[in-house]
Amino acid sequence: MGIRCKVCLKLKTQNPKPKKMKVTQHIEDAKGNTLFSFEIVPPQKGKSIQELYDNIDPLMEFKPPFIDVTTSREEYIYVDKGNGLLNKQLTRMRPGTLGICASIKHKYQVDTVPHLICGGFTREETEYMLVDCHYLGINNVMALRGDAMKDEQSFVPKVGGNKFAVDLVDQIYQLNQGKYLHDVMDIDNKADFCVGVAGYPEKHLESPSLISDLKRLKEKVDAGADYVVTQMFFDNAKYFEFVAKAREIGITVPIIPGIKPIAVQRHLQILPQIFRIDLPEDLINAVDKCKNNVEIRQVGIEWAIQQSIELKAAGVPVLHYYSMGKSENIRQIASQVF
Numbered sequence: 001m002g003i004r005c006k007v008c009l010k011l012k013t014q015n016p017k018p019k020k021m022k023v024t025q026h027i028e029d030a031k032g033n034t035l036f037s038f039e040i041v042p043p044q045k046g047k048s049i050q051e052l053y054d055n056i057d058p059l060m061e062f063k064p065p066f067i068d069v070t071t072s073r074e075e076y077i078y079v080d081k082g083n084g085l086l087n088k089q090l091t092r093m094r095p096g097t098l099g100i101c102a103s104i105k106h107k108y109q110v111d112t113v114p115h116l117i118c119g120g121f122t123r124e125e126t127e128y129m130l131v132d133c134h135y136l137g138i139n140n141v142m143a144l145r146g147d148a149m150k151d152e153q154s155f156v157p158k159v160g161g162n163k164f165a166v167d168l169v170d171q172i173y174q175l176n177q178g179k180y181l182h183d184v185m186d187i188d189n190k191a192d193f194c195v196g197v198a199g200y201p202e203k204h205l206e207s208p209s210l211i212s213d214l215k216r217l218k219e220k221v222d223a224g225a226d227y228v229v230t231q232m233f234f235d236n237a238k239y240f241e242f243v244a245k246a247r248e249i250g251i252t253v254p255i256i257p258g259i260k261p262i263a264v265q266r267h268l269q270i271l272p273q274i275f276r277i278d279l280p281e282d283l284i285n286a287v288d289k290c291k292n293n294v295e296i297r298q299v300g301i302e303w304a305i306q307q308s309i310e311l312k313a314a315g316v317p318v319l320h321y322y323s324m325g326k327s328e329n330i331r332q333i334a335s336q337v338f
Helices: 003-014 023-029 049-062 097-108 123-135 165-176 210-223 236-248 267-275 281-288 293-313 328-337
Strands: 035-040 066-069 075-082 085-091 111-117 140-144 194-199 227-232 255-259 318-322
Touching: 023 111, 023 194, 023 227, 035 049, 035 328, 049 097, 049 328, 066 097, 097 111, 097 123, 111 123, 111 165, 123 165, 140 165, 165 194, 165 210, 194 210, 210 236, 227 236, 227 267, 236 255, 236 293, 255 293, 281 293, 293 318, 293 328, 318 328
Parallel strands: 035 066, 035 318, 066 111, 111 140, 140 194, 194 227, 227 255, 255 318
Antiparallel strands: 075 085
């Protein structure tokens, strides 16, 4: 064997091609052990992807089988044209979800989960992104409606777009059957996406009740969703009650708890305002006693550790952390749990 062949053999041995797996397969293969996962936000336009890698690197020691990458919808910006005139333009401040997924998948040899949203996309544009995912070997997606634009009172879909998350789930399910928007294709290499959807232990902010919200979740599962990831919560009792009620109405898919540590004083105001969630009095009191954000951050870490330990002991399939571009607090939490 020549030197070149030996080198090639060595490289192949050191870097085996990763086997792409569904989130549900990772859960099944864990055989009851709780997995660690997290999600990241794409950097703003003009920022380096290295900053993203620097935040991912410290978390890889906990062996996440998959990493989520969020998608932000378009927004309006106002460009100064001079003479007091402003030009209203539509843009995306954080593009690149699919490219980042492919890059992370290649660099870290892990599965990635791009978030697909209804807002700002036509069904054709959604199909194009799904086809690209399929070509890239990305077979997990998170199907979300997405938020209303900042200047809108309520969510308005793009003309020709999906109105609700259940519609997006159905589109993905149809594609898995080989049914494209304008063609039914009898092909050997059909897409086989594993679809995640969002669940809300304290109900979606637009829902009239938790029971009503659970019915909407059941519709998404019946349409083809394979697992659920919850919105953040700070009282584990809310999660356990949510899971119990979901099981009562026939939702049997894995329900993954989403955890976000408090990090700064203003989280006490903006998290309830944005997500319509309650914070436990013990957590509020602990934050109020802090002298600065360094102390608050430590309180958030310790609270999330206790949450995580209890959830892990209860046998949750995955602990999913919302990193929001900062990994050090997540690393400290995971080091005490995994």
